[in-house]
Amino acid sequence: xxxxxxxxxxxxxxxxxxxxxxxxxxxxxxxxxCLHIGGRVPTPTAMALETTLILxxxxxxxxxxxGKVLARFEDAGFVIRGIKMMKLDDAILREHYSHIADKPFFxxxxxxxxxxxxxxxxxxxxxxIAKVRDLLGPTDxxxxxxxxxxxxxxxxxxxxxxxxxxxAEASAAELKRFFKDGEVF
Numbered sequence: 001x002x003x004x005x006x007x008x009x010x011x012x013x014x015x016x017x018x019x020x021x022x023x024x025x026x027x028x029x030x031x032x033x034c035l036h037i038g039g040r041v042p043t044p045t046a047m048a049l050e051t052t053l054i055l056x057x058x059x060x061x062x063x064x065x066x067g068k069v070l071a072r073f074e075d076a077g078f079v080i081r082g083i084k085m086m087k088l089d090d091a092i093l094r095e096h097y098s099h100i101a102d103k104p105f106f107x108x109x110x111x112x113x114x115x116x117x118x119x120x121x122x123x124x125x126x127x128x129i130a131k132v133r134d135l136l137g138p139t140d141x142x143x144x145x146x147x148x149x150x151x152x153x154x155x156x157x158x159x160x161x162x163x164x165x166x167x168a169e170a171s172a173a174e175l176k177r178f179f180k181d182g183e184v185f
Contacts, residue, residue, distance in 0.1 A: 047126035051081055051184065053174040054132065055163040056119035058112060065153050065161060066119055072135060072149060073123055082122035082184035088114050096177060112158055120178040129171055132164045 054073070056066050074080075093110050094101055100109070123132065137144030141154025141161075154160040165171035175184060 049124065049126055050128045050168065050171065051122055051124045051175065052129045052132055052165045052171045053163075053178060054121040054123055054165075055178070056121065057159070057161060057163060058116040058118065059155070059159045060153070060161045061116045061118065063153070069149055069153070069161060070121070073121075073132065076125070076131065076135060078123045078125035078128055078132070080121065081124045082179050083119065084179075084183065085117045085119050086178070087117045090114075092177065096174070109158060122175055122179060122184045129165055129168060133166065136160075136162055136164055 056069065060066050060069060070080075088096075090110060093113055097106065097109060100106055125131065135149055137148030137150040137154075139150075139160060140157045141150040141159070142156060144151035144154060144160075146152065149162065150160045165174050
């Protein structure tokens with residue numbers, strides 16, 4: 001059997017902790033271990049199940065783009081874990097944009113982000129933080145390729161359809177900022 005790789009699975013059924021193991025349609029959790037018989041052991045591709053924050057900005061609301069953009073996220077296989085419309089006040093905007101609150105253009109951002117309600121979205125999926133940012137394209141819509149959300153619908157660095165968390169740390173902080181306990185499922 002030269003050149004062949006055999007794989008045997010050992011499956012144990014049990015109540016797996018949340019986020020660990022696999023769940024069959026009836027809700028029974030199990031884990032699987034692979035035994036590789038002969039040949040080289042393949043390296044598994046690690047994917048991280050994450051939840052990220054997306055804010056549909058006022059331009060997306062005014063242009064009725066939320067359905068189109070949300071459909072792109074769902075078509076990519078992401079799952080909605082929380083969604084709500086909210087009006088952003090000065091306090092939450094100052095906290096969210098604290099890294100640029102001292103910049104001369106900050107008042108323009110506050111005016112723009114508070115001119116209509118926004119939609120806050122908690123989205124879950126494998127490597128969702130990086131994949132959503134890829135779907136969106138670069139922050140500057142003028143530099144975004146056609147086919148990306150910002151390339152298709154955005155105008156510039158501020159009027160760019162959506163905000164999306166840029167890291168796991170930012171996502172965790174932003175989800176807490178925009179969603180109360182019990183609002184993300």
